[in-house]
Amino acid sequence: MNRAFDAIVIGAGQAGPPLAGRLTDAGMTVALVERHLVGGTCVNTGCMPTKTLVASARVAHQVRRSADYGVLVDGNVSIDLPHVMARARGVTETSRGNVESWLGSMKGLTLLRGHARFEQPDTLRINDETISAPRIFINVGGRARIPEDMPGVADISYLTNTSILQLTSLPEHLAVIGGSYIGLEFAQMFRRFGCAVTVVERQSRLIAREDEDVSEAIRDILEAEGITVRTSAECIAFARHTKGTAVTVDCHTGGREIVASHVLLAVGRRPNTDDLGLQRAGIETDQHGYIVVDDTLATNVPGIWAMGDCNGRGAFTHTAYNDFEIVAANVLDGEDRRVSARIPCYALFTDPPLGRVGMTDAQARASGRPLLTSKRPMTRVGRAVERGETQGFMKAVADAETRRILGAAILGTSGDEAIHGVIDLMNADASFDTLKWAVPIHPTVSELLPTLVGGLKPAGGDQAG
Ligand SMILES: Cc1cc2nc3c(=O)[nH]c(=O)nc-3n(C[C@H](O)[C@H](O)[C@H](O)COP(=O)(O)OP(=O)(O)OC[C@H]3O[C@@H](n4cnc5c(N)ncnc54)[C@H](O)[C@@H]3O)c2cc1C
Ligand SMILES: NC(=O)c1ccc[n+]([C@@H]2O[C@H](COP(=O)([O-])OP(=O)(O)OC[C@H]3O[C@@H](n4cnc5c(N)ncnc54)[C@H](O)[C@@H]3O)[C@@H](O)[C@H]2O)c1
Numbered sequence: 001m002n003r004a005f006d007a008i009v010i011g012a013g014q015a016g017p018p019l020a021g022r023l024t025d026a027g028m029t030v031a032l033v034e035r036h037l038v039g040g041t042c043v044n045t046g047c048m049p050t051k052t053l054v055a056s057a058r059v060a061h062q063v064r065r066s067a068d069y070g071v072l073v074d075g076n077v078s079i080d081l082p083h084v085m086a087r088a089r090g091v092t093e094t095s096r097g098n099v100e101s102w103l104g105s106m107k108g109l110t111l112l113r114g115h116a117r118f119e120q121p122d123t124l125r126i127n128d129e130t131i132s133a134p135r136i137f138i139n140v141g142g143r144a145r146i147p148e149d150m151p152g153v154a155d156i157s158y159l160t161n162t163s164i165l166q167l168t169s170l171p172e173h174l175a176v177i178g179g180s181y182i183g184l185e186f187a188q189m190f191r192r193f194g195c196a197v198t199v200v201e202r203q204s205r206l207i208a209r210e211d212e213d214v215s216e217a218i219r220d221i222l223e224a225e226g227i228t229v230r231t232s233a234e235c236i237a238f239a240r241h242t243k244g245t246a247v248t249v250d251c252h253t254g255g256r257e258i259v260a261s262h263v264l265l266a267v268g269r270r271p272n273t274d275d276l277g278l279q280r281a282g283i284e285t286d287q288h289g290y291i292v293v294d295d296t297l298a299t300n301v302p303g304i305w306a307m308g309d310c311n312g313r314g315a316f317t318h319t320a321y322n323d324f325e326i327v328a329a330n331v332l333d334g335e336d337r338r339v340s341a342r343i344p345c346y347a348l349f350t351d352p353p354l355g356r357v358g359m360t361d362a363q364a365r366a367s368g369r370p371l372l373t374s375k376r377p378m379t380r381v382g383r384a385v386e387r388g389e390t391q392g393f394m395k396a397v398a399d400a401e402t403r404r405i406l407g408a409a410i411l412g413t414s415g416d417e418a419i420h421g422v423i424d425l426m427n428a429d430a431s432f433d434t435l436k437w438a439v440p441i442h443p444t445v446s447e448l449l450p451t452l453v454g455g456l457k458p459a460g461g462d463q464a465g
């Protein structure tokens with residue numbers, strides 16, 4: 001039997017539920033199909049559990065440093081991992097429960113549990129029924145990419161961001177393959193939980209999308225905590241070992257350089273589009289399986305849109321949510337919102353975190369514009385000094401002619417929050433001169449933003465130091 005709806009949403013991650021809410025508010029009948037857990041990656045195996053674990057790891061770190069602050073704690077710091085993990089699970093379960101009740105409150109919504117697969121452009125199969133609609137919104141997200149071509153990967157047991165959350169005891173030595181968001185957040189967390197940690201990265205530096213000074217400072221921060229970093233690891237191979245896994249990282253020596261009790265694969269994500277029957281609907285994907293969309297997130301098939309991680313236009317919760325906002329505004333409110341208008345911003349939640357917006361310095365230089373740059377170490381930020389957290393720096397790059405900020409990075413205490421001052425300025429399309437007479441609150445990290453932009457000088461004339 002086929003059931004007809006006004007709209008179908010596939011996936012209850014970050015864009016699907018709010019879109020279902022807007023569509024049902026508009027009086028449509030909507031089928032929302034979810035094959036696993038409502039809330040998707042962020043709620044169940046991504047942002048929420050990891051940031052909860054990062055919080056536990058920070059407490060452990062602070063307690064170890066307590067004497068620096070004149071606070072004496074008797075005894076060693078030890079980690080009750082089942083309690084730590086239960087706390088993360090609790091945060092996830094509450095959030096998932098909230099999404100479930102929200103969906104339950106939507107009039108006109110049918111939540112179907114099962115795997116959706118296209119049969120034709122307007123029809124999907126779920127379990128033993130088919131459903132059809134003139135509008136279909138794909139929000140299927142992604143999963144950890146397993147590098148099948150890495151020698152030995154099939155012979156070992158490895159962890160991903162999902163299975164690592166099931167650990168009940170601490171690894172003796174965690175080898176993290178991949179030195180970007182997932183790898184670095186878990187690496188620091190497990191080091192702070194007391195494990196030996198080695199990060200193995202194929203590229204010549206960590207988090208290589210960022211400027212070199214950012215990569216270097218992050219490496220220094222991690223190494224200072226006792227994490228071993230192996231970059232330029234071009235020949236990674238695994239073999240079983242009595243103590244876990246031997247990880248070869250160097251083709252030239254060919255030696256088994258690291259023996260790890262556990263291996264975490266954090267080498268990127270792949271979209272959940274391989275089992276969606278896209279060919280049957282004629283929906284185009286790129287060579288990595290991402291659904292090809294235009295600037296309004298419409299696919300090549302009329303009446304079908306793709307939102308969130310599966311369209312390759314963003315890989316964050318806030319970009320998935322913004323995809324929902326764009327599609328809802330265009331489909332329901334007659335607006336003409338475009339994804340190209342989005343200013344990229346994100347944070348890496350190491351401690352201290354990295355807050356980022358817009359271009360890197362390298363991208364700004366490549367744009368060929370006349371540039372102004374400014375940089376200030378966190379040792380010259382009063383709040384950081386008072387907190388005893390002076391690692392990192394803040395920097396900005398601006399267009400000398402338009403006097404607009406092109407990009408900024410704050411690697412330092414509260415950098416993930418303070419960067420929003422720059423994000424707001426850029427979204428307002430305001431000149432950085434706007435900040436000249438701004439009166440920020442003292443003592444905050446944000447109060448240095450007017451000083452930072454006040455120090456913008458022709459590129460090459462940084463006021464670092
Ligand atoms: C460890 C980790 C930490 C992260 N931390 C952050 C962070 O701090 N900040 C941040 O902004 N982002 C973070 N992210 C990224 C963030 O989780 C994702 O960008 C976000 O969840 C993407 O949302 P989405 O709606 O596109 O997809 P998802 O949240 O993945 O949701 C997709 C849903 O579709 C369902 N689905 C898939 N295929 C089908 C099908 N055929 N039929 C039915 N249902 C299907 C899935 O089960 C899933 O529930 C993190 C990711 C990871 C892995
Ligand atoms: N703070 C956050 O917002 C946050 C946190 C976690 C994850 N995420 C999202 O999840 C996505 C995935 O994160 P990720 O860190 O897995 O992926 P990523 O694509 O950001 O980084 C993968 C890293 O693995 C390295 N790599 C790739 N292949 C390799 C190989 N064969 N051997 C060794 N190294 C290899 C890459 O050079 C890169 O440094 C990100 O795009 C991000 O958007 C966001």
